[in-house]
Amino acid sequence: MLRNVSKRYGKRTVLHIDRLTIHAGRTLAILGPSGAGKSTLLRLLNFLETPDTGQIEYDGRLIVHGRLPLTTLREVTTVFQRPLLLDTTVWQNVAYGLRLRGRVEREAVVAALQQVGLDRLDRVSARILSGGEAQRVALARALVIKPRVLLLDEPTANLDPANVTIIEEVIQRLRREGTTIVIVTHHLFQARRLADDVALLMDGALIEAGSGEQIFQQPRDPRTAAFIEGRMVY
Numbered sequence: 001m002l003r004n005v006s007k008r009y010g011k012r013t014v015l016h017i018d019r020l021t022i023h024a025g026r027t028l029a030i031l032g033p034s035g036a037g038k039s040t041l042l043r044l045l046n047f048l049e050t051p052d053t054g055q056i057e058y059d060g061r062l063i064v065h066g067r068l069p070l071t072t073l074r075e076v077t078t079v080f081q082r083p084l085l086l087d088t089t090v091w092q093n094v095a096y097g098l099r100l101r102g103r104v105e106r107e108a109v110v111a112a113l114q115q116v117g118l119d120r121l122d123r124v125s126a127r128i129l130s131g132g133e134a135q136r137v138a139l140a141r142a143l144v145i146k147p148r149v150l151l152l153d154e155p156t157a158n159l160d161p162a163n164v165t166i167i168e169e170v171i172q173r174l175r176r177e178g179t180t181i182v183i184v185t186h187h188l189f190q191a192r193r194l195a196d197d198v199a200l201l202m203d204g205a206l207i208e209a210g211s212g213e214q215i216f217q218q219p220r221d222p223r224t225a226a227f228i229e230g231r232m233v234y
């Protein structure tokens with residue numbers, strides 16, 4: 001849960017959220033135009049950045065930055081908008097998170113690679129991968145550690161339909177298994193397919209948040225209505 005959370009860069013406040021609850025075990029899609037603060041919000045949610053005001057509660061406990069339990073940090077994983085892969089094999093990239101946690105399990109790496117359909121490419125260098133393959137490695141790297149909370153920043157941006165389908169299937173499975181997922185996306189249809197809850201950000205403000213059904217069928221804010229009908233000019 002976030003309360004009165006804001007984030008400034010220099011003098012500019014790029015995010016201000018009065019209240020937002022992320023429900024455990026559900027999938028939240030964050031929608032909004034470019035520059036709305038979506039990636040900034042994810043960086044607060046994965047504790048990479050500290051809010052300038054307000055409070056973030058995780059699992060009912062107030063997050064005090066600099067005093068985060070390692071267990072909490074390790075439960076939350078992010079697939080970034082522009083994922084950086086290590087200059088090594090696909091296999092090593094996926095095993096990396098497990099190694100940090102001191103437990104490389106061969107089967108877990110194989111299973112993660114299978115889920116994203118890359119088990120045959122495990123020995124190749126991550127350098128030679130296509131954009132879609134690289135994005136799938138980034139997803140495998142996240143899911144191999146079985147996160148409790150998975151944050152996805154436009155995981156299918158610029159991908160072809162086949163790659164989008166593979167990635168969405170993985171997300172659907174994690175969702176069924178009860179992983180808490182926050183997905184930033186520009187695709188309204190993707191949000192409809194994947195999300196239980198939807199939040200709309202504009203200019204750093206939370207315009208509206210609710211169940212997918214409510215947001216898509218009965219948006220309360222005129223800006224939400226305009227956005228989901230594609231009437232928004234941005």
Ligand SMILES: Nc1ncnc2c1ncn2[C@@H]1O[C@H](COP(=O)(O)OP(=O)(O)OP(=O)(O)O)[C@@H](O)[C@H]1O
Pocket residue numbers: 009010014032033034035036037038039040041081
């Ligand atoms: N490290 C930073 N320093 C200064 N300004 C930043 C920084 N990171 C983000 N911003 C600014 O904050 C605003 C919100 O950025 P953010 O990346 O969160 O937007 P976004 O909603 O993810 O956009 P997009 O859909 O294009 O990814 C932008 O105006 C951006 O320029």
Ligand SMILES: [Mg+2]
Pocket residue numbers: 038039040081153
């Ligand atoms: Mg972004």
